[in-house]
Amino acid sequence: MSSDLTPYQPAELAAPLDQARAYAEQGTAKNTRAALVRAWSHFSTWCEARALTCLPAEPATVAAYVAALASSGDYKVATIEQRLWAISKRHQGAHLLNPTKTAEIHEVMKGIRRALGAAQEQKAPIVTEVLRVMLGTLDTSRAGLRDRALLLVGFAGAFRRSELVSLTVADLAFKPQGLVITLRRSKTDQEGEGTQRAIPYGLSPATCPVRALKAWLDASELVSGALWRPIDRHGNIGAAALTSHAVARLIKRCAAAAGLNPGDFSGHSLRAGLATAAAAAGVSERQIMAQTGHKSERMVRRYIRQGTQFKDNAAGAVGL
Numbered sequence: 001m002s003s004d005l006t007p008y009q010p011a012e013l014a015a016p017l018d019q020a021r022a023y024a025e026q027g028t029a030k031n032t033r034a035a036l037v038r039a040w041s042h043f044s045t046w047c048e049a050r051a052l053t054c055l056p057a058e059p060a061t062v063a064a065y066v067a068a069l070a071s072s073g074d075y076k077v078a079t080i081e082q083r084l085w086a087i088s089k090r091h092q093g094a095h096l097l098n099p100t101k102t103a104e105i106h107e108v109m110k111g112i113r114r115a116l117g118a119a120q121e122q123k124a125p126i127v128t129e130v131l132r133v134m135l136g137t138l139d140t141s142r143a144g145l146r147d148r149a150l151l152l153v154g155f156a157g158a159f160r161r162s163e164l165v166s167l168t169v170a171d172l173a174f175k176p177q178g179l180v181i182t183l184r185r186s187k188t189d190q191e192g193e194g195t196q197r198a199i200p201y202g203l204s205p206a207t208c209p210v211r212a213l214k215a216w217l218d219a220s221e222l223v224s225g226a227l228w229r230p231i232d233r234h235g236n237i238g239a240a241a242l243t244s245h246a247v248a249r250l251i252k253r254c255a256a257a258a259g260l261n262p263g264d265f266s267g268h269s270l271r272a273g274l275a276t277a278a279a280a281a282g283v284s285e286r287q288i289m290a291q292t293g294h295k296s297e298r299m300v301r302r303y304i305r306q307g308t309q310f311k312d313n314a315a316g317a318v319g320l
Contacts, residue, residue, distance in 0.1 A: 031162070039086030056096040062087060063108045070112045077116050084109070123266040125303070126251070126273035127280070130260070131155055132207060137257035142219050143231045147250055149216035150228055152209035154247070154270040157181060157197045158292040161247040161267035167227040169217070177201070179210045183293075195293060275303035280311075 043065060047054035052061050066084065069075040088100040099105070126134070135151060138144040154164050163183055173180045178200040185194070202208030220229075226241035242250075244267060251269060252262035271292065278288050285300055294300050310316065 035082065036086050036089055039083045040090050043083060043087055055090060055094060057087065057091070057099045059099040059102045059104050062099045063104055066105070066108060066112065070116060077113055080112060081109070123269050123272070124264040125276040126151075126155060126265060126269040127277040128273075130258075131273065133258045133260070134254040135207065137254055142235045142237065145212070145216045145219045146228065146231060147254065149209070149212040150247070150250065151254065151270065152202075152207065152212045153181075153199065155274050156199045156202075156209040158271045158274040159183075159197070160271055161244045164247055165226075165228060165242050165244055169222050169224050169227055171227070172213070174210070174214075179213065197291065197293075272303060275300060279304040279308055 043057075044054040046065055046068070047057070047061065052058075054061075062084070066080050069080050069083065084100050084105070088098055091098045091100075124130075131151065135148055138148050150164065153159070154161075166185065167181065167183075171182045171184065173182070178198065181197045181199065183195050183197060199209050201210050205211055220237055222229075222237075225239070228242040228247075229240065230238040230242060230246065232238070248267035251265050251267060255265045256262040275288050275292055278291070285297065285304060288294075288303070289297070289300050292300065
């Protein structure tokens with residue numbers, strides 16, 4: 001909520017309006033707000049260096065900016081689109097004419113997408129076979145038990161890494177059939193209505209996410225607070241939650257230990273792996289979306305294509 005909406009309000013409205021602004025900020029995720037600040041700062045600095053006005057910005061200024069980003073070779077299409085989004089949001093918030101919503105910018109971006117390619121770099125999914133290899137590198141120390149449980153729960157629950165690190169012991173409910181995890185907030189549930197993910201017992205004790213999680217809870221003796229925590233080299237467990245970056249590092253470390261290229265994997269690889277493996281096993285699109293929490297079929301269908309690309313393949317049916 002922009003302060004220019006209330007230039008002449010009486011003093012008694014000052015406190016309620018401050019509260020309203022605070023609520024409006026909470027309506028956007030913290031990471032999203034930080035990305036907006038970074039993107040806008042880059043644009044405003046670029047404009048300042050060239051004696052150009054950034055707010056309000058002329059469409060020609062925005063066109064020159066995105067063209068400069070594309071020509072530098074340092075920015076992907078997704079990054080350039082994020083910068084455009086930040087410029088758009090700042091103009092909308094200031095109730096100014098939006099310079100990004102013009103035919104000129106549309107044509108420039110169409111050319112940039114064609115020149116650079118709009119496809120984002122895709123990290124490899126951690127499918128079941130890859131997960132087994134990674135789990136084989138872990139020992140039975142506290143850190144090993146934590147890592148095993150985190151990999152298995154992250155995979156079976158198709159969690160984003162931000163969702164994983166938000167989990168607490170209170171979010172767990174063990175059932176005769178397995179485990180139900182309450183996800184109190186996620187990327188697609190910014191208002192905190194909450195969702196649940198059911199994780200059944202695995203067929204093998206070595207790869208069962210429910211048994212692995214129980215083993216971690218027994219070893220850590222955690223009864224409340226953050227579920228995934230840092231562990232020092234002496235086996236002491238910290239009080240704070242692991243960060244999203246720590247989850248990504250853990251995945252890369254296990255990949256390297258398994259003899260895989262850690263650069264092929266990211267924090268998203270567990271979530272992508274479950275969707276891909278489920279598609280390969282013939283699980284329906286509806287069931288995959290129910291577990292991953294995807295709202296759109298587009299992304300899920302990409303995983304289905306990856307998981308089924310060797311099934312009913314024309315080249316495999318011609319007797320080569």
